[in-house]
Amino acid sequence: MNPFKEKALPIEKHLQNWQQLYPKAYDKRETDPYTKTRIILMNGTEYEANWFSHQFARHTDDNDLRRDLALTRYVEKQQQLKISLLKPEDETVLEHTISYEQLAVDLTAELAKREPDCNVKKALDFALLEDFDHLYRYSNLLGMEEAVEAERLVGRYTEIMPARPTIAHHRFPMDNVKTNIRAKKSDIQTVLNTMIITAAEQQTMNYYMNVTAFAPSELARKLYQEIAMVEEEHVTQYESLIDPTATWLEMLLCHEYCECYLYWSCYMTETDARIKQLWEMHLDAEIAHLHKAAELLKKYEKKDWESVIPGGDFPAPIALHENVEYVRRVLKNTVQFTSDREGYKNLKDMPQNADFIRFQEMINGNVRSVPSHNVIREYISRNGTDYRYQVSPTPVPELEDRKKDNTSVGCKPNAAQSKGFDCN
DSSP: OOGGGSOOOOGGGGOOOHHHHSOOOOOTTTSOHHHHHHHHHHHHHHHHHHHHHHHHHTTOOOHHHHHHHHHHHHHHHHHHHHHHTTSOTTSOHHHHHHHHHHHHHHHHHHHHHTOOOHHHHHHHHHHHHHHHHHHHHHHHHHHHHHOOOHHHHTTTSSOBOOOSOGGGGOOOGGGGOOOOOOTTTSOHHHHHHHHHHHHHHHHHHHHHHHHGGGOSSHHHHHHHHHHHHHHHHHHHHHHTTSOTTSOHHHHHHHHHHHHHHHHHHHHHHOOOHHHHHHHHHHHHHHHHHHHHHHHHHHHHHOOOGGGTSSSOOOOSOOOOOOOHHHHHHHHHHHTTEEEETTEEEEGGGSOTTOHHHHHHHHHTOSGGGOHHHHHHHHHHHHHSSOOOBOSSOOSSGGGOOSSSOOOSTTTSTTSSOOOOOOOO
């Protein structure tokens, strides 16, 4: 598939009236979990497109260019709202949160498995364990607050168990900034991966920032608040990987290309016939947006699109599916690692005055003040053990105890064994 070689209708042809714009929501009980996660993925992709376009408009004084951006942005805002409203009214914020975290786990694993850049793969594997632990924390909260077993929501495709504990995710902000790629020297999969994961994690961060105040209990409000701060760290990490040297118009072209790639991927892998039609319709619109971006690049910078995206052929489509063995391998090998400036370091190799240790003491203080720990403590106090869904025992023996939440792994040296990261 090469979107530059596809025919494109004028952008105005993709505008929708109110009757066309409001979709029929999915059935939360019958819809495949990966259809739900694709919907969240594309919601975040359109959200990123919208705000990138707004920022672009605020950084140019050319009103003709601003008008072109405004037209495309309006269509993309319609797309974002239509996708967002596929979520049904009877799906609670917390149920929807489980789908957010399932997406974070299985999308990150899928990207990491095909990532050729070792630095980018390390970043993906590192944050993967944290989103995996967030799924565990929210699942225990869901069981307490709504008496729903999260394993049903994830279709038993994704395990639910402790990973690097959320208490260990709070790092000195400067340690989250990594080395950026050079897009013109990188594999197209790497360029796409950095953009895809940044938009997806940004969407999760924004979701938690907005719903925190609407959570129905103090326990829930505090957990959303804590994990929203971790998502801030993830977005900082991932956005720092993106090539910052591209011009605004080059970035616009890459955004539209990435959207085309994701809609095509969703279309190629979707199992719900009705939603598949929506992906196809939005892909057609994005091809029009891509062609407009190429036209603007030529008009204002005298550059051909191939100077930014050589060839234009898509890599294989992104497919969301179970990644149990991959996640287990990363958990076993890297649970004791934390972020250390541009790299990652085993806690046993960090000095006592390291920023991570200092920041942990500053933010966490008394362990019993940490919301993610208290959610598990409260669940255990009510039920005797925590809530998990596992296909076999955890690969980290220190995390086996179901009657006590571990707050040392990932926080203290030698709390578990980890050999390090693998590259593809």
